[in-house]
Amino acid sequence: MPDQPKYQRRKEDRPQEIADAAFAAFAENGYAATRIDDVAKRAGVSKGLTYLYYKTKEDLFKAVVKNVVVRRVDALIGDVESTDLSSEAFIRGPLLSFMKKVPGSPIAIVIRLLISEGPRHPDLVDYYYENVVARGLGAITKFIERGVERGEFRREALEHQPHLFLAPMMLSIIWRLIFAEKQLNTDQLMESQVDMLLTQLRA
Amino acid sequence: MPDQPKYQRRKEDRPQEIADAAFAAFAENGYAATRIDDVAKRAGVSKGLTYLYYKTKEDLFKAVVKNVVVRRVDALIGDVESTDLSSEAFIRGPLLSFMKKVPGSPIAIVIRLLISEGPRHPDLVDYYYENVVARGLGAITKFIERGVERGEFRREALEHQPHLFLAPMMLSIIWRLIFAEKQLNTDQLMESQVDMLLTQLRA
Amino acid sequence: MPDQPKYQRRKEDRPQEIADAAFAAFAENGYAATRIDDVAKRAGVSKGLTYLYYKTKEDLFKAVVKNVVVRRVDALIGDVESTDLSSEAFIRGPLLSFMKKVPGSPIAIVIRLLISEGPRHPDLVDYYYENVVARGLGAITKFIERGVERGEFRREALEHQPHLFLAPMMLSIIWRLIFAEKQLNTDQLMESQVDMLLTQLRA
Amino acid sequence: MPDQPKYQRRKEDRPQEIADAAFAAFAENGYAATRIDDVAKRAGVSKGLTYLYYKTKEDLFKAVVKNVVVRRVDALIGDVESTDLSSEAFIRGPLLSFMKKVPGSPIAIVIRLLISEGPRHPDLVDYYYENVVARGLGAITKFIERGVERGEFRREALEHQPHLFLAPMMLSIIWRLIFAEKQLNTDQLMESQVDMLLTQLRA
DNA sequence: GATGAATGAGGATTCATTCAT
DNA sequence: TATGAATGAATCCTCATTCAT
Numbered sequence: 001m002p003d004q005p006k007y008q009r010r011k012e013d014r015p016q017e018i019a020d021a022a023f024a025a026f027a028e029n030g031y032a033a034t035r036i037d038d039v040a041k042r043a044g045v046s047k048g049l050t051y052l053y054y055k056t057k058e059d060l061f062k063a064v065v066k067n068v069v070v071r072r073v074d075a076l077i078g079d080v081e082s083t084d085l086s087s088e089a090f091i092r093g094p095l096l097s098f099m100k101k102v103p104g105s106p107i108a109i110v111i112r113l114l115i116s117e118g119p120r121h122p123d124l125v126d127y128y129y130e131n132v133v134a135r136g137l138g139a140i141t142k143f144i145e146r147g148v149e150r151g152e153f154r155r156e157a158l159e160h161q162p163h164l165f166l167a168p169m170m171l172s173i174i175w176r177l178i179f180a181e182k183q184l185n186t187d188q189l190m191e192s193q194v195d196m197l198l199t200q201l202r203a
Numbered sequence: 204m205p206d207q208p209k210y211q212r213r214k215e216d217r218p219q220e221i222a223d224a225a226f227a228a229f230a231e232n233g234y235a236a237t238r239i240d241d242v243a244k245r246a247g248v249s250k251g252l253t254y255l256y257y258k259t260k261e262d263l264f265k266a267v268v269k270n271v272v273v274r275r276v277d278a279l280i281g282d283v284e285s286t287d288l289s290s291e292a293f294i295r296g297p298l299l300s301f302m303k304k305v306p307g308s309p310i311a312i313v314i315r316l317l318i319s320e321g322p323r324h325p326d327l328v329d330y331y332y333e334n335v336v337a338r339g340l341g342a343i344t345k346f347i348e349r350g351v352e353r354g355e356f357r358r359e360a361l362e363h364q365p366h367l368f369l370a371p372m373m374l375s376i377i378w379r380l381i382f383a384e385k386q387l388n389t390d391q392l393m394e395s396q397v398d399m400l401l402t403q404l405r406a
Numbered sequence: 407m408p409d410q411p412k413y414q415r416r417k418e419d420r421p422q423e424i425a426d427a428a429f430a431a432f433a434e435n436g437y438a439a440t441r442i443d444d445v446a447k448r449a450g451v452s453k454g455l456t457y458l459y460y461k462t463k464e465d466l467f468k469a470v471v472k473n474v475v476v477r478r479v480d481a482l483i484g485d486v487e488s489t490d491l492s493s494e495a496f497i498r499g500p501l502l503s504f505m506k507k508v509p510g511s512p513i514a515i516v517i518r519l520l521i522s523e524g525p526r527h528p529d530l531v532d533y534y535y536e537n538v539v540a541r542g543l544g545a546i547t548k549f550i551e552r553g554v555e556r557g558e559f560r561r562e563a564l565e566h567q568p569h570l571f572l573a574p575m576m577l578s579i580i581w582r583l584i585f586a587e588k589q590l591n592t593d594q595l596m597e598s599q600v601d602m603l604l605t606q607l608r609a
Numbered sequence: 610m611p612d613q614p615k616y617q618r619r620k621e622d623r624p625q626e627i628a629d630a631a632f633a634a635f636a637e638n639g640y641a642a643t644r645i646d647d648v649a650k651r652a653g654v655s656k657g658l659t660y661l662y663y664k665t666k667e668d669l670f671k672a673v674v675k676n677v678v679v680r681r682v683d684a685l686i687g688d689v690e691s692t693d694l695s696s697e698a699f700i701r702g703p704l705l706s707f708m709k710k711v712p713g714s715p716i717a718i719v720i721r722l723l724i725s726e727g728p729r730h731p732d733l734v735d736y737y738y739e740n741v742v743a744r745g746l747g748a749i750t751k752f753i754e755r756g757v758e759r760g761e762f763r764r765e766a767l768e769h770q771p772h773l774f775l776a777p778m779m780l781s782i783i784w785r786l787i788f789a790e791k792q793l794n795t796d797q798l799m800e801s802q803v804d805m806l807l808t809q810l811r812a
Numbered sequence: 813g814a815t816g817a818a819t820g821a822g823g824a825t826t827c828a829t830t831c832a833t
Numbered sequence: 834t835a836t837g838a839a840t841g842a843a844t845c846c847t848c849a850t851t852c853a854t
Contacts, residue, residue, distance in 0.1 A: 014813095029322075029323075030235070030319060030320075030322075030323075031235075032233075032235030032236065033235065033323070035847085035848060035849085036848075036849065036850085037848075037849095045814080045815090046814060046815045046816060047815080047816065047849095047850090048814065048815055048816065048850095048851085048852085049813080049814055049815075051849090051850070051851080052813075052814080056849080056850085057848095057849065057850090111377070111381075112318055112319070114381050115315055115318050115319065115377065115380050115381060116233060116315070116318065116319035117233075118380070118381050119231075119232075119233075120232075120233075120236070125381060125382065128381075129382055129385065133382070160395070161387075161388070161391065161392055161395065163371070163374060163387065163392055164371065164392065164395060164396060164399075166374060167370035167371045167373070167374040167392070167396065168366070168367065168370045170370070170373055170374040170377055171366060171369060171370040171373040171374070174314070174318065174373055174377065177318050177321070178314075178317050178318060178321050178328060178331075179328065179332055179336070182332065184364075184366065185364070188364065189364055189366055189367065189370070192363070192364070192367060193367060193370070196399050196400070196403060197399070200399060209830080209831085209839085209840070210830070210831050210832060210838080210839055210840070211832090211838095211839075211840095217838085217839095238822085238823060238824085239823080239824065239825085240823080240824095248839075248840090249839060249840045249841060250824090250825090250840085250841070251825090251826085251827085251839065251840055251841065252838075252839055252840075254824090254825065254826075255837095255838070255839080258825095259824080259825080260823095260824065260825090412818085412819070412851080412852085413817080413818055413819070413851070413852050413853065414817095414818075414819095414853090415817060415818070415852085415853055415854075420817085420818095434728075435728075435729075436641075436725060436726075436728075436729075438639070438640075438641030438642065439641065439729070441843085441844065441845085442844080442845065442846085443844080443845095451818075451819090452818060452819045452820060453819085453820075453845090453846085454818070454819055454820065454846090454847085454848085455817075455818055455819075457845090457846065457847080458816095458817075458818080461846095462845085462846080463844095463845070463846090517783070517787075518724055518725070520787050521721055521724050521725065521783065521786050521787060522639060522721070522724065522725035523639075524786070524787050525638075525639075526638075526639075526642070531787060531788065534787075535788055535791065539788070566801070567794070567797065567798055567801070569777070569780060569793065569798055570777065570798065570801060570802060572780060573776035573777045573779070573780040573798070573802070574772070574773065574776045576776070576779055576780040576783055577772060577775060577776040577779040577780070580720070580724065580779055580783065581772075583724050583727070584720075584723050584724060584727050584734060584737075585734065585738055585742070588738065590770075590772065591770070594770065595770055595772055595773065595776070598769070598770065598773060599773060599776065602773075602805050602806070602809060603805075606805060623834095644826085644827060644828085645827075645828065645829085646827080646828095654835080654836090655835060655836045655837060656828095656829090656836080656837065657829095657830085657831085657834095657835065657836055657837065658834080658835055658836075660828090660829070660830080661834075661835080665828080665829080666827095666828065666829090
């Protein structure tokens with residue numbers, strides 16, 4: 001099943017088209033400043049149709065925010081679980097590469113939206129915690145355990161909080177959300193951190 | 204229950220009272236969802252008075268956001284520059300202690316506001332970059348240089364991006380902004396990072 | 407008494423209906439004292455709909471004021487240019503009759519609005535000068551020239567400012583705008599003036 | 610009693626200072642767009658003081674509008690009644706000269722205000738009719754009668770409406786109120802009219 | 813399903829007016 | 834008297850939502 005180009009008109013997938021348009025609009029203007037009219041215009045449909053699929057603006061928001069990240073996280077977790085690379089090779093390869101892409105990806109936008117709107121949508125936050133964060137951290141933990149079992153990592157590595165891997169990525173995300181590209185080599189930041197952490201973890 | 208007089212006049216600093224109320228309101232609801240009426244009510248004044256001191260909602264927002272952080276950053280930078288502790292002692296002591304407090308402090312709120320509203324207020328972002336970020340990073344850099352000169356740090360430490368010190372703090376900030384206290388020992392996170400970094404920096 | 411349906415949709419020309427209502431409201435209360443809500447109520451629509459067709463109150467004002475006069479002036483100028491009456495017959499007939507009607511017509515209202523609001527809407531004033539005044543005076547001048555060529559008027563008539571024809575009409579307009587019908591025979595005023603002027607112009 | 614310069618501080622005549630400032634403000638911005646704050650600032654007093662002398666904005670408006678014209682009309686009527694010039698000399702001299710000055714004088718402003726705000730202030734209009742218009746027309750009528758008695762004017766002159774003298778002045782006033790100086794020789798307009806009328810009136 | 817005209821509650825802002833000092 | 838901080842009703846304008854077609 002090849003990917004369809006995103007904004008091509010497909011009568012059969014209007015809800016998705018609308019969700020995509022909405023995501024773009026929310027990304028650009030935030031939740032409050034996005035008008036349903038804008039979303040409809042972007043999606044090339046009428047305002048009324050938006051309401052056919054999404055009962056309220058909030059519904060639309062939640063649907064959009066959920067649907068964006070889960071697809072990606074699923075893929076990454078799948079990778080983690082099925083890789084046959086050595087732990088270090090996986091970290092320096094696919095994981096690092098993924099992390100480098102995040103600050104410029106829709107995930108960063110979702111983080112912005114969660115930070116802005118989360119307090120007004122606790123169920124959305126719960127959803128994220130369960131479906132993204134908990135699962136992601138679980139996968140990393142399992143991955144480290146596997147490294148320990150294989151003798152690649154020291155036993156003490158298990159005590160290590162996996163969050164440290166993610167910290168420079170998060171800094172990079174926030175930096176770019178606020179300051180755009182202003183003078184920060186985010187890639188190098190993540191590489192240095194991985195170097196440091198691997199030095200510590202190595203058996 | 205005596206009637207409250209309609210016209211209250213107080214000696215205190217009304218603009219500051221209003222700014223404080225506004226900060227609380229923005230913190231709770233974000234910029235867009237905060238009504239000027241709310242701010243006024245919180246400050247115990249009428250809507251009109253708010254407009255006497257701040258020409259627009261945006262003015263109020265900017266005034267509030269600026270006034271919150273600068274005071275704190277000034278203090279910290281002062282500490283960095285005037286400390287007579289050894290570099291490591293300063294990092295493990297005052298700096299770590301400051302960083303631990305940030306995720307629960309108004310600074311975190313300001314970061315939330317910058318992430319949410321920054322794109323609509325570029326001058327505010329610029330202000331932050333110049334007055335907070337650039338100065339903060341400058342202070343850290345100077346501090347590392349001093350450590351090198353004193354023979355406490357290796358010469359290569361200079362190549363290190365100071366951002367790595369801040370990364371776990373930022374992760375902690377964001378974590379708490381989104382998930383509140385949910386299962387993350389942010390203090391330990393920052394300590395581990397400091398340990399790792401000092402190991403690398405030490406001469 | 408059956409409930410009125412909440413959503414009325416009519417085939418008629420809503421923008422024009424709103425403009426008509428607005429003209430009536432502005433005529434009655436002036437620009438500043440007219441609330442958009444009043445206009446909407448008069449037009450039998452909601453406030454919001456007014457804004458669908460006219461972006462701001464000022465837009466509505468300008469649209470309304472333009473649309474009232476131009477139709478009438480076009481008609482009059484057409485008459486002047488196509489008449490086959492003798493010059494004097496035309497002046498005593500159609501022109502006098504037109505001038506007599508003006509003080510009680512929407513044109514008088516427009517003049518009131520221009521006097522009141524003109525200084526705050528220079529482009530509207532320019533519009534009037536070009537589309538109404540300049541064209542009107544041009545037509546009168548051409549008409550006098552034609553009278554001279556035909557030998558009906560003396561050659562010196564060309565030096566005459568055509569404004570003198572209009573002066574009593576303007577006095578009548580203003581009189582009625584301020585004092586309503588109070589003791590002034592405006593028709594006779596204009597007739598006397600026309601008599602006097604024709605005496606002077608006649609060959 | 611020499612005139613005091615208008616805006617000099619005189620503790621003893623605050624009400625007049627405020628009225629003068631108010632007139633200037635109303636002249637510039639119209640009634641609705643004039644803020645009491647502006648008036649106070651112009652007068653160099655506090656907003657509160659304005660309310661000490663004038664209970665409401667409307668009071669202030671009426672006071673101001675009344676006081677401006679009456680002084681001048683009184684003077685003119687006095688001239689008419691006491692002149693020893695021949696009728697024609699008086700008309701061509703002091704009267705014409707007065708009429709020429711009106712379009713650029715505060716009287717024109719008052720006319721603007723009456724046209725704009727009159728409908729909302731019928732008592733103001735009545736005041737004007739009685740104190741300015743009726744008296745003015747009375748004086749002109751009496752003046753013509755005098756001319757007839759003296760044999761300067763034909764008996765039929767009495768049937769003539771004195772308004773015709775004023776018509777070009779009114780056109781000039783309105784023209785300047787709307788179009789400022791744009792291409793109209795208002796002086797010549799009034800002279801031509803006076804010529805015409807005198808030709809008719811002369812015995 | 814699809815449209816977009818129509819609604820009206822909600823919120824920013826202004827400014828006449830009041831009154832403590 | 835004189836001040837100007839304080840009030841809140843009034844009004845413009847926006848936009849989520851509804852519904853006739």
